[in-house]
Amino acid sequence: MKKILVLGTGGTIASVKTEEGFKSSLDINEILRHAGIKLHNGYEIHTKNILNIDSTLIQPEDWEIIAKEVYSGLRDYDGIVISHGTDTLAYTSSMLSFMVQNPTKPVVITGAMKPITEPGSDAVKNLRDSLLFAMEAKIGGIFVVFNGKVMNGCRVSKINSVDVDAFKSINYPDIAYIDEGGQIKYNANILDSYSRPRGSLKLDTQYDPRVFVLKLIPGLDSRVIDGLLDMGCFIGSDKWNF
Template identity: 55%
Template sequence: MKILILGTGGTIASAKTERGYKASLSVDEILKIAGIKKRDGVKLESRDILNLDSTLLQPEDWKTIGKAVFEAFGEYDGVVITHGTDTLAYTSSALSFMIRNPPVPVVLTGSMLPITEPESDAPRNLRTALTFAEKGFPGIYVAFMDKIMLGTRVSKVHSTGLNAFQSVNYPDIAYVKEGKLLVRHRPPLPTGEPEFDPDIDPNVAHLRLTPGLSPEVFLAVANNVHGIILEGYGAGGIPYRGRDLLSAVENVSGKKPVVMTTQALYGGVDLTRYEVGRRALEAGVIPAGDMTKEATLVKLMWALGHTRDVAEIREIMGKNLAGEVREV
């Protein structure tokens, strides 16, 4: 068995400098510090494709990472990607849409403390990722704090704590305890031939709905992007009293997709529940369902990379492509 470890930087690859921690270590250096030399019957190979704080990663970098993963399928039985935590959930979602039918486990991981720190969580997370890459099943996943989570369902929920990631509106896939893999939920496995479909349009804005958000601000943003995500309250809805944001949305939604997600971590959007939500539906808003904010953003970019037709984008956003949304 052969496992490929791809390095992209992040906290896990960071060392202290005069200006704070900076990604600088190679995958080989990370493995050496973590004490991971070899695994029984498993050959580990490494390759560094980026070495950046994940704050600096751009949508174009998802294509670079995705291409490296896709090219590994013919030679390796699993792929592990070391990645910074700040944008890890965006990358895991992006890979899930760009790489269809992965034939092997692809596992992203990172750490909240640099590998150079004595109490770093990096060795623990690396071993979890490697165990699933060896013993798990095909798909795109995230490994953190002994948990394996579906790549499109992960969100970072803590800025400093070690248990920084949770699977949102979806069960954890598995746990790793003392080197043993305990499967808790087996998602539908990929079928068909692997396909790399990296076309995306990153010209998307994400606006958080707040009391007093003006229609003028919304329209100014809408005029300069190809799609908008509105992060609403609770189950979803758009205000029309005082400041008539609803009319502004209606003026845009026929020409450009306006997708509504929620500021609540769990539960998702249900625009049929309240009157304000039904008005939003009538105004042409596309509900994100129970997708994470990260998956919603990346999926809209991916959809726009394939079509500008709002009706087609509505259909794509409502369809379950990689476990990201519960179809109704």
């Protein structure tokens, strides 16, 4: 029997309504219970809570925690699903793509635009699709599964803060689509690139916090750049590197 690891990190999907608004408080077992998920097609699901925070509060050291859990889990499990807040989901999926290198098993990151406790939440579909892909995928890598789309983890961007179709793969085709019947339909044009030989699984959690992405606009005061350089930052933009 194949085994799947589901990691909980908090976010909207784990939120409940309080007097002060929604707060991330459900653990991953409660999330799966609300979604009606126990076993899926005879697969064994194991869970672990590693964070429980609003994803806007996530820090690079949290990415390191997640990456280490994923790296460790890939040795014992056939696939991994990470439940995450949507605001920084794309950042986490991108960082994992570089921190956990050459995975031969699927690592899936997902979340929800509406808490699992709320009627009509998209969490149920996203969780079921993610588990399905983690269990049945023909390919390994870091992926984002959201609203029926399977996307390359380092190409995803959040493009909508309201609609359930909140994420888009930028300048790279979607990997696959999951229909309402639970069928995975792969993009045949890119499957070959995922089946090519890779190196061995590697963990590299080194990062440099002195990186700042500066949006260049007309009238930008050069003192902004000077100040960042004085702080020891490496500055990048979509046009130049300093």
